[in-house]
Amino acid sequence: xxxxYTEDQLLFQDSVREFLVNxxxxxxxxxxxxxxxxxxxxxxxxxxxxxxxxxxxxEDFGGLGMNEVDFVLLAQECGYVALPxxxxxxxxxxxxLLASLSNDTFKxxxxxxxxxGSAKVAVGLEQNLLVEDAHVADVxxxxxxxxxxxxxxxxxxxxxxxxxxxxxxxxxxxFNEAEADLLVEGSEADSLIAKSVNRGALAxxxxxxxxxxxxxxxxxxxxxxxxxxxxxxxxxxxxxHRMANVAVQLEYAKAPVAFAAYxxxxxxxxxxxxxxxAKSVACEASLTGAKNSIQVHGxxxxxxxxxxHIFMKKAWALNNTWGDQAFHKARVAEAIFxxxxxxxxxxxxx
Amino acid sequence: MDIQYTEKQKAFREEIRSWLAENVPKxxxxxxxxxxxxxxxxxxxxxxxxxxxxxxxxxxxxxxRDADLIEWLIFxxxxxxxxxxxxxxxxxxxxxxxxLMEFGTDEQxxxxxxxxxxxxxxxxxxxxxxxxxxxxxxxxxxxxxxxCGEYYIINGQKTWSTRAVWADQCFGMFxxxxxxxxxxxxxxxxxxxxxxxxxxxxxxxxxxxxxFAEIFFDNVKVPINxxxxxxxxxxxxxxxxxGFERGLMLRSPARFQETARRLVKLYEENQAxxxxxxxxxxxxxKAYMAAESYCLTTYETACRLIKGGKIGAxxxxxxxxxxxxxxxxxxxxxxxxSARAELEPFAPEAKGxxxxxxxxxxxxxxxxxxxxxxxxxxxxxxxxxxxxx
Numbered sequence: 001x002x003x004x005y006t007e008d009q010l011l012f013q014d015s016v017r018e019f020l021v022n023x024x025x026x027x028x029x030x031x032x033x034x035x036x037x038x039x040x041x042x043x044x045x046x047x048x049x050x051x052x053x054x055x056x057x058x059e060d061f062g063g064l065g066m067n068e069v070d071f072v073l074l075a076q077e078c079g080y081v082a083l084p085x086x087x088x089x090x091x092x093x094x095x096x097l098l099a100s101l102s103n104d105t106f107k108x109x110x111x112x113x114x115x116x117g118s119a120k121v122a123v124g125l126e127q128n129l130l131v132e133d134a135h136v137a138d139v140x141x142x143x144x145x146x147x148x149x150x151x152x153x154x155x156x157x158x159x160x161x162x163x164x165x166x167x168x169x170x171x172x173x174x175f176n177e178a179e180a181d182l183l184v185e186g187s188e189a190d191s192l193i194a195k196s197v198n199r200g201a202l203a204x205x206x207x208x209x210x211x212x213x214x215x216x217x218x219x220x221x222x223x224x225x226x227x228x229x230x231x232x233x234x235x236x237x238x239x240x241h242r243m244a245n246v247a248v249q250l251e252y253a254k255a256p257v258a259f260a261a262y263x264x265x266x267x268x269x270x271x272x273x274x275x276x277x278a279k280s281v282a283c284e285a286s287l288t289g290a291k292n293s294i295q296v297h298g299x300x301x302x303x304x305x306x307x308x309h310i311f312m313k314k315a316w317a318l319n320n321t322w323g324d325q326a327f328h329k330a331r332v333a334e335a336i337f338x339x340x341x342x343x344x345x346x347x348x349x350x
Numbered sequence: 351m352d353i354q355y356t357e358k359q360k361a362f363r364e365e366i367r368s369w370l371a372e373n374v375p376k377x378x379x380x381x382x383x384x385x386x387x388x389x390x391x392x393x394x395x396x397x398x399x400x401x402x403x404x405x406x407x408x409x410x411x412x413x414x415r416d417a418d419l420i421e422w423l424i425f426x427x428x429x430x431x432x433x434x435x436x437x438x439x440x441x442x443x444x445x446x447x448x449x450l451m452e453f454g455t456d457e458q459x460x461x462x463x464x465x466x467x468x469x470x471x472x473x474x475x476x477x478x479x480x481x482x483x484x485x486x487x488x489x490x491x492x493x494x495x496x497x498c499g500e501y502y503i504i505n506g507q508k509t510w511s512t513r514a515v516w517a518d519q520c521f522g523m524f525x526x527x528x529x530x531x532x533x534x535x536x537x538x539x540x541x542x543x544x545x546x547x548x549x550x551x552x553x554x555x556x557x558x559x560x561x562f563a564e565i566f567f568d569n570v571k572v573p574i575n576x577x578x579x580x581x582x583x584x585x586x587x588x589x590x591x592x593g594f595e596r597g598l599m600l601r602s603p604a605r606f607q608e609t610a611r612r613l614v615k616l617y618e619e620n621q622a623x624x625x626x627x628x629x630x631x632x633x634x635x636k637a638y639m640a641a642e643s644y645c646l647t648t649y650e651t652a653c654r655l656i657k658g659g660k661i662g663a664x665x666x667x668x669x670x671x672x673x674x675x676x677x678x679x680x681x682x683x684x685x686x687x688s689a690r691a692e693l694e695p696f697a698p699e700a701k702g703x704x705x706x707x708x709x710x711x712x713x714x715x716x717x718x719x720x721x722x723x724x725x726x727x728x729x730x731x732x733x734x735x736x737x738x739x
Contacts, residue, residue, distance in 0.1 A: 235737070241724070244727035346427035
């Protein structure tokens with residue numbers, strides 16, 4: 001029984017955190033809001049150079065051949081800075097989906113380019129209303145029922161849908177099957193889609209962990225500096241307890257997220273339940289984080305000027321992406337109401 | 351990360367499972383808050399000790415099994431799954447025992463631990479005083495060294511002393527330096543409860559039974575060899591007793607996972623009624639997830655500690671998490687049981703109420719004892735998050 005990350009995994013997390021905190025500042029995020037695409041090719045190139053875009057690309061295709069457990073801590077760091085692109089979905093959803101295809105030509109065409117950062121891919125599954133980053137994708141992987149297609153973005157109709165989170169670039173995508181390449185269909189496609197939903201939920205859950213941590217950090221700093229009644233407002237118990245409540249929820253969401261990553265990487269039979277548990281509690285923690293953080297900021301929290309909203313808005317959005325609370329709680333319910341003798345003490349890892 | 355049990359851990363689980371299957375009393379024991387029940391639980395501890403299951407984390411030479419934290423968690427999972435009796439001597443075995451091994455003299459260990467292990471001596475704790483509750487450093491009970499230097503003379507009062515009504519021994523902190531303030535000048539002393547000058551006055555708890563008591567000390571002479579650690583070092587010794595691993599010992603995830611499992615069953619048995627309020631189903635699902643979160647987090651921490659890692663936030667967050675989970679699970683059970691919820695299990699119309707009412711009453715104490723959750727939240731905000739004092 002070893003429920004710990006390796007030294008290497010933790011070191012990688014440290015170096016990625018350092019890079020992201022320095023490069024992806026709130027000023028940078030605000031600058032990108034005013035650009036056409038909202039995306040930075042320079043940043044994407046840097047992420048590729050760090051090996052991030054190719055982390056889950058198999059070594060045969062020029063990647064690092066790592067798995068969900070290797071990446072989940074990094075996805076948390078992406079959340080911590082509210083990274084304005086779809087790196088986590090690229091690594092956790094798009095690449096594993098591509099790598100699972102039996103079509104070697106297609107894989108050879110795209111995987112090496114994704115690893116080196118010269119191509120971007122966006123995935124549109126029916127689980128989600130819209131497709132993130134479809135506007136900058138070189139290829140779209142689209143679901144239609146029990147089939148997955150490779151779609152040339154030039155041959156699809158793409159329409160922007162504005163999100164409250166100005167960093168999220170969401171698109172409706174309409175395409176004609178006749179002009180697309182069928183990648184896989186039937187039960188094989190269903191299984192790939194189901195796995196992709198779990199991986200997408202993991203990506204959201206991991207980012208929610210980072211977002212929550214960031215909202216705590218911002219709020220602790222603000223309440224330590226802001227004085228009223230002659231002292232920092234962070235010294236008042238009512239303010240302290242709000243932040244303590246977020247810290248408790250966050251503390252108990254981390255291990256479920258780690259276990260969800262492990263369950264996906266090791267194809268555990270309980271994976272749906274494990275992922276839904278993680279997604280539900282991690283997003284719940286981030287919602288509490290947002291609610292309590294804006295409250296302790298007072299009126300400043302309600303402004304566009306203070307950076308808090310960058311993180312709150314992403315937290316609100318991710319809660320309903322890759323399955324909302326209703327979807328994930330229903331999957332947990334399905335698992336536990338099926339046979340209550342198979343839950344409880346001693347059953348967590350069986 | 352390799353999250354599966356080793357062959358050794360699986361064998362350990364099988365061993366305790368079969369022992370429990372053979373030995374757990376078929377009829378539940380009476381509550382240890384009655385004289386008869388207390389005696390039954392004392393006998394159960396003796397039986398556990400015979401099987402070397404009394405305290406698996408203790409060293410082999412003291413009747414334990416040198417179990418690590420993972421084996422401890424496995425033991426607890428099987429113990430709660432088997433519905434084995436509550437541990438009457440947990441103040442001794444889980445809290446004082448490990449502290450004694452760390453701070454005690456060889457003589458103290460040889461004298462006290464075997465009798466603790468077999469239930470001959472059941473321990474009560476003596477932390478709180480009428481004016482020292484959440485503010486434990488406000489302790490005023492005095493222990494004065496006699497002129498001959500052979501014993502302490504104790505005067506004062508302890509309160510909310512769990513198990514003290516029928517316990518044999520009590521441990522606690524006393525002020526040995528009358529001029530001292532706060533955390534300084536306190537000494538950890540082990541007091542036999544049959545000494546002259548001691549009066550134990552039972553306090554009925556919410557359920558009407560005397561689960562705790564007041565202890566009055568009137569010139570009680572306690573031999574100096576009953577001091578644990580140095581004079582004036584009581585706070586340091588007490589903090590070790592209150593540390594995380596002890597917390598883990600006291601309230602491991604298994605207890606709450608079993609409550610969550612019973613709650614799922616209770617909901618299923620009463621679903622038609624329960625679904626009239628959709629929030630009940632949501633609460634059941636959330637309870638299951640929270641109990642699993644507690645389990646996963648505890649395994650993660652235990653693995654990290656075994657590998658030589660340090661305790662992080664867990665020591666302050668876990669008390670809040672499990673106590674509020676326990677409270678909300680029992681609230682949900684009460685909602686499901688509806689009009690039957692208030693009925694004592696022996697009432698003629700109390701079909702299917704199980705032990706939920708008892709658990710509900712007890713759950714009210716969780717956010718209060720061992721440092722109120724308000725104090726825990728201050729600790730998290732100040733020490734973990736670094737908010738201003």
